[in-house]
Amino acid sequence: NAGVTQTPKFQVLKTGQSMTLQCAQDMNHNSMYWYRQDPGMGLRLIYYSASEGTTDKGEVPNGYNVSRLNKREFSLRLESAAPSQTSVYFCASSVYAVMYEQYFGPGTRLTVT
Amino acid sequence: GEDVEQSLFLSVREGDSSVINCTYTDSSSTYLYWYKQEPGAGLQLLTYIFSNMDMKQDQRLTVLLNKKDKHLSLRIADTQTGDSAIYFCAEESDMRFGAGTRLTVKP
Numbered sequence: 001n002a003g004v005t006q007t008p009k010f011q012v013l014k015t016g017q018s019m020t021l022q023c024a025q026d027m028n029h030n031s032m033y034w035y036r037q038d039p040g041m042g043l044r045l046i047y048y049s050a051s052e053g054t055t056d057k058g059e060v061p062n063g064y065n066v067s068r069l070n071k072r073e074f075s076l077r078l079e080s081a082a083p084s085q086t087s088v089y090f091c092a093s094s095v096y097a098v099m100y101e102q103y104f105g106p107g108t109r110l111t112v113t
Numbered sequence: 114g115e116d117v118e119q120s121l122f123l124s125v126r127e128g129d130s131s132v133i134n135c136t137y138t139d140s141s142s143t144y145l146y147w148y149k150q151e152p153g154a155g156l157q158l159l160t161y162i163f164s165n166m167d168m169k170q171d172q173r174l175t176v177l178l179n180k181k182d183k184h185l186s187l188r189i190a191d192t193q194t195g196d197s198a199i200y201f202c203a204e205e206s207d208m209r210f211g212a213g214t215r216l217t218v219k220p
Contacts, residue, residue, distance in 0.1 A: 004155075033208070035210075040121065040212050041212055042117070042201055042209075042210035042211050042212040042213050043156070043201070043203075043210040044209075044210070045207075045208045045209075048208070058208065059207070059208075059209070090155050090156070092155075092156075098144065098205060100144055100146060100158065100161045100205075101158060102156075102158065104155030104156045104157070105155055106153075106154060106155050107153075107154075107155055
């Protein structure tokens with residue numbers, strides 16, 4: 001039982017490049033989330049998926065797209081990366097769309113130069 | 114938007130109690146949370162409290178909630194070096210987190 005896994009762990013992009021961050025969970029959770037963590041700002045919610053087939057914007061969705069591929073997988077896409085998107089990205093999942101008992105992945109450290 | 118605020122740093126001696134404070138602005142939150150983040154890792158839920166409770170105790174952890182002042186605190190009794198981490202408070206209604214308090218425990 002791996003919990004929440006994220007790939008890649010680290011990534012360096014040039015401005016304007018695109019990439020997809022992958023997230024998978026094996027806990028049969030209904031809800032999945034993408035957050036970004038910046039120094040001194042805590043976590044901010046980018047997008048979430050309350051259940052398979054639905055996605056909703058969080059606090060900071062601009063510049064990102066998401067896909068809930070199936071119940072297990074929730075990907076985050078940067079179409080044209082910008083230096084302001086340099087951050088650590090965390091995926092999380094929970095049984096239902098409430099925060100308690102959210103399980104977090106180990107994070108992806110992304111640098112955009 | 115609504116905010117969740119915490120002080121950024123706290124340093125204590127091993128064996129002392131630590132108190133980490135948090136204020137929030139959204140009074141509609143049903144749950145308030147404390148998470149712990151160790152270096153290089155994701156967040157781990159430590160404890161949570163329902164908004165109709167004043168206090169919750171869980172082993173060395175005590176959470177106090179003052180709804181009138183919108184103030185939440187986490188007390189760690191007998192703080193150990195293994196408690197050194199960043200602690201985040203969060204509220205449920207907007208899924209907002211504070212900036213995190215870095216707790217340093219000195220031997």
